[in-house]
Amino acid sequence: MDKVCCFGELLLRFSPVANGEWIRQASMPVFVGGAELNVATALAYWQVPVKYSTALPENSLADDIIGYVADQGIDTSGVVRFGQRIGTYYLPQGTDLKNAGVIYDRAHSSFSELIPGKVDWDVILQDTSWLHVSAISPALSMNVAGACQELLAAASAKGITVSIDLNHRARLWQYGMAPDEIMPGLVEHCDVVMGNIWAANALLGIAVDEHIHAKGQQTDYVAHALATSEAIQERFPRCKVVANTFRFDAPPAGLRYYTTLYVDGQQYVSTELFTESVVDRVGSGDCFMAGLLYGLYHKHAPQEVLDFATVAAFGKLQEVGDATGQSVADITKRIHTLTSLT
Known part of the structure; x- marks a missing residue:
């Protein structure tokens, strides 16, 4: 059976209550996650055949x-075993990964010890029709970036569909190379690119309007998403699909959210969604x-595709933990409700 293979570092998220309350309680919730595992977990729950590849x-x-x-229904045959550590990070409850409060503890993890030639990617890619990666992995080190390049080239040579999430974690890029010196060589192998206009600028060097926030209208952001999507496809001819997300705080505790999808020369736009409160942004x-x-x-x-x-x-904003537990039926029902209101 052809599977979606999600590749990236598995992370343990320690989620302390802020202001030292976790010390007084002698308790700190721990979540098993990592961007690519979160994707794999959702796909498995939605009955898409999926495997996960990492180093532990x-x-x-x-x-x-x-x-x-494995209990989540994910094929773990892509997990390789070496090294001494599992990567972790600490994020106080209720805060965002992009917030300055995140503390990474990933140095010398098994995944960070990846180097070109260390893993037989042909074995990892067996029974795989789709490979998914993110920009987090190549942010760790030049060696990990080289291993990612090796993997994507192998997948591309096999005709495997490749998707990438342009997660931009500025605090991880600490090894002397700018993101836009590394990421274009990876994205050239990708069929699907997801991110936002700022990540495309930071990681790929795609121009961004420095005054876009001053304009501040949804129509302006959507128009910029179109320009960014066209620029990505022009620069990376293999890319067939570009998605952009927009997530803005709505004080005092709310959030508004909308997205775009560019495919076959046409841009599709989602409904703008608003919530007065957020349970977990991760x-x-x-x-x-x-x-x-x-x-x-x-x-x-x-x-x-975009609406789902x-x-x-x-919906994930109202769930505690790293991966979603929403069913396809749950999501479809909410889509129908929104459609009936518009």
Whole structure:
């Protein structure tokens, strides 16, 4: 059976209550995640055949985690075992990954020890029709970036569809190379690119209007998404689909959200969604990516693909944890409700 293979670092997220309350409670929730695993978990829940590839050490903690991943219906045959550590990060409850409060503890993890030639990618890509990666992995080191380049080239040579999430984590790019020196060599192998106009600028050097926030209207952002999508496709001819997301805080605690999808020379735009409060921001973008893959994998119509991904991502904002537990029926029902209101 042809599967979607999601490749990236598995991370443990420690989520302390702010202001030291976690010390007084002697308790700190831990979530098994990582951007690509979050995508894989959603796809498995939505009955898309999926496997996960990462690097983990040979120890009992990693054994427990692999068992947990397998229990989600994910093929773990792509997990390779070497090294000593599992990557972790700390994020106080209620904050965002892009917030300065995130503390990474990923140095010397098994995944960070990837180097070109270390993994037989032909074995990893067995029974795979689609490979999904993100920009987080090549941000870790030149060696990991080289391994990613090796993987994407192997997938491209096999005719495997490749998607990438342009997650921009500026605090991870610390090894002397600018993102736009590394990422274009990876994106040239990709059929599907998801991100936003700012990530495309930071990672690919695609121009961004520095005054776009001053304009501030949805029509301005949507027009910019179109220009960015066209520029990406012009520069990377293999790319067939570009998706952009827009997520803005709406004080005091709310959020507004909308997205675009560019395919076959046409841009599709989602409904703008608004919530007065957010439970957990982590994993919303991963949920959008999973929704995008779900629709494209099943060859749904572009607007249907976009609506599913958008409503899924928006729903994830009300879930605790890294990966979504929303069913296809849940998401479809909310889409129908929104359609009836417009």
